[in-house]
Amino acid sequence: MPYKFSFDLSRIPKTFFRELASITSEKSLHRKLGGRARYLAEKFRIQEITGLEVSDALMLVEDLVDIYVRNLSETQKFHKTKKRALLLPHCARKYMDHHCQANFNPEIPSYSCGHCSEDCLVRRATKLANENGIDVFVLAGSSCVPQILKKNGYEGIIGVACSHELKIGGDFMQYLGLTGQAIPLTKNGCANTRFSLETLKKIMTNS
Ligand code: SF4
Ligand code: SF4
Numbered sequence: 001m002p003y004k005f006s007f008d009l010s011r012i013p014k015t016f017f018r019e020l021a022s023i024t025s026e027k028s029l030h031r032k033l034g035g036r037a038r039y040l041a042e043k044f045r046i047q048e049i050t051g052l053e054v055s056d057a058l059m060l061v062e063d064l065v066d067i068y069v070r071n072l073s074e075t076q077k078f079h080k081t082k083k084r085a086l087l088l089p090h091c092a093r094k095y096m097d098h099h100c101q102a103n104f105n106p107e108i109p110s111y112s113c114g115h116c117s118e119d120c121l122v123r124r125a126t127k128l129a130n131e132n133g134i135d136v137f138v139l140a141g142s143s144c145v146p147q148i149l150k151k152n153g154y155e156g157i158i159g160v161a162c163s164h165e166l167k168i169g170g171d172f173m174q175y176l177g178l179t180g181q182a183i184p185l186t187k188n189g190c191a192n193t194r195f196s197l198e199t200l201k202k203i204m205t206n207s
Helices: 014-024 033-043 046-050 054-079 121-131 142-151 163-175 197-204
Strands: 084-089 103-105 110-112 135-139 156-161 179-184
Touching: 014 033, 014 054, 033 046, 033 054, 046 054, 054 163, 054 179, 084 121, 084 142, 084 197, 121 135, 121 197, 135 142, 142 163, 156 163, 156 197, 163 179, 179 197
Parallel strands: 084 135, 084 156, 156 179
Antiparallel strands: 103 110, 110 135
16 A cells, blocks of 8 residues: 655755665664664654654655665666666656646556656656666556566666555566666655655666
8 A cells, every 4th residue: 555644755854865875785784674764763853854653754764774775685786787767656747737748658558758847857857867778657556567577678677656666566576587776755645746866867877
């Protein structure tokens, strides 16, 4: 199930994500994951800043830790991939209605950005991907991921979504023996969602 709560991490200091990355690179993390997530949630006052319930804030941070750990275990393999795809969530478009000029391909099904707005996150991510030779699919859900992954001979997948969708996509990717990197949303809610372009750029350029 997607989260039953909405969150927005845009006011959380960037050091949170740096510490998250640093903590998840610890070799024996799996033995103390719960404790680390709680430590991070408390240190960065996630509950206070986001207004979430304590248990929701903890769940959110635990899921982020999970995603970072999984990314780390796939990094080396991912760096060797050449043919890549970027899967973006449709909820990060600037417009969710007729103002969005994206083309919809019912065969996949997915959107491709029509570049109507300079400041649209999906447009900016699509541009970055195009510059790096990466195919882009803007998806309305994870159900079409199998079709995309099976058909096109991709070696590496970059997935942007909320934790729930990332988990489904990640499991399927693993099932097919593919590798990838996941970028969790920093603001959920199924409309006007946000993610880090900076992280996306780093992943695309193997830096
Ligand atoms: S820039 Fe692209 S994805 Fe964003 S609203 Fe316009 S057409 Fe849709
Ligand atoms: S937040 Fe976006 S990626 Fe997550 S379930 Fe909603 S629409 Fe899908």
